[in-house]
Amino acid sequence: xxxxxxxxxxxxxxxxxxxxxxxxxxxxxxxxxxxxxxxxxxxxxxxxxxxxxxxxxxxxxxxxxxxxxxxxxxxxxxxxxxxxxxxxxxxxxxxxxxxxxxxxxx
Amino acid sequence: xxxxxxxxxxxxxxxxxxxxxxxxxxxxxxxxxxxxxxxxxxxxxxxxxxxxxxxxxxxxxxxxxxxxxxxxxxxxxxxxxxxxxxxxxxxxxxxxxxxxxxxxxxxxxxxxxxxxxx
Numbered sequence: 420x421x422x423x424x425x426x427x428x429x430x431x432x433x434x435x436x437x438x439x440x441x442x443x444x445x446x447x448x449x450x451x452x453x454x455x456x457x458x459x460x461x462x463x464x465x466x467x468x469x470x471x472x473x474x475x476x477x478x479x480x481x482x483x484x485x486x487x488x489x490x491x492x493x494x495x496x497x498x499x500x501x502x503x504x505x506x507x508x509x510x511x512x513x514x515x516x517x518x519x520x521x522x523x524x525x
Numbered sequence: 526x527x528x529x530x531x532x533x534x535x536x537x538x539x540x541x542x543x544x545x546x547x548x549x550x551x552x553x554x555x556x557x558x559x560x561x562x563x564x565x566x567x568x569x570x571x572x573x574x575x576x577x578x579x580x581x582x583x584x585x586x587x588x589x590x591x592x593x594x595x596x597x598x599x600x601x602x603x604x605x606x607x608x609x610x611x612x613x614x615x616x617x618x619x620x621x622x623x624x625x626x627x628x629x630x631x632x633x634x635x636x637x638x639x640x641x642x643x
Contacts, residue, residue: 452629454570461620461633462562462570468627505570509628513586514572 420444420508422517430525437493439520441506446486450510453482453491456519457502465504466491496522527551527632529621534637541611545637547604547621555579555599558624561606562633565617574606575624588614611641 421444431437441451449469454462464473466482469489479494493500501524506517533545545561561573574585574595583595594607604621618636625631 450628452625452627454630456570461622461635462630464625464629464631467625467629467631473625473631507570507572507629512584514575514628516570516572519569 420447420511420515422506422508422515424504424506424517424520426520427518429520429522431496431522432525433496433498435496437496437500437522439491439504439522441484441489441491441517443487443489443508443510447508447510449485450508451482451484451489452507452509453480454505454507455500455502456505462505527623529623529632529634531619531621531634531637534619534639536640536642537611538643539612539641541641543608543611543639545606545608545619545621545639547634549602549604549621549623552623554602558628559597559604560622560624560630561595561604562620562622562630563615563617563639564620564636565614568617571617573619575628576604608639611639613641615639616641 423442425440451469453466456462465476470482481492503519503521505519528550531547560575563573576583576595592610596605620633620636622630622633
């Protein structure tokens with residue numbers, strides 16, 4: 420199942436509300452996860468089952484959607500949030516990641 | 526503290542083989558499905574394979590089927606990935622990762638680098 424993400428790049432400032440969209444090539448119910456990755460680091464799980472916040476992840480992160488369209492929202496961007504974000508579908512094998520959205524400093 | 530430590534990455538010629546290893550600690554290894562995820566330098570993530578808690582069930586991404594084999598040894602808290610018939614496009618960091626319960630990856634190691642080049 421192919422995933423697309425938009426935008427590919429996003430320039431934002433601390434305090435901004437940021438929204439990233441992930442679209443699936445076919446319906447995947449709520450079988451979607453979101454990850455954050457910083458350079459030289461492993462990916463970090465933020466959201467699973469489309470909208471469930473992983474333990475320890477700040478509440479400024481939220482996820483929504485089902486079927487083919489999903490969003491990750493950061494309500495107030497913090498300095499430590501500048502990173503690349505990936506969605507991943509867990510509906511069908513092989514599991515696939517989206518191409519990523521890089522969030523950098525405006 | 527949970528830890529996953531990968532090893533075995535190297536520079537190898539096209540057509541060559543490698544065996545990646547991952548040693549787990551800080552959680553009950555044989556309770557969990559485990560994954561391998563890879564990432565070419567400067568590029569995006571690619572899910573590679575998973576293995577069920579007891580090794581009975583395995584899945585692979587299409588591009589590695591027939592070339593890569595995932596396995597585990599629960600007596601040694603270890604996960605393995607045998608890479609055969611390596612191609613340039615197999616180059617990248619390989620991350621060992623623990624399943625979060627829904628197929629997602631809730632913890633990953635720091636990775637081991639595989640470079641396929643002549």
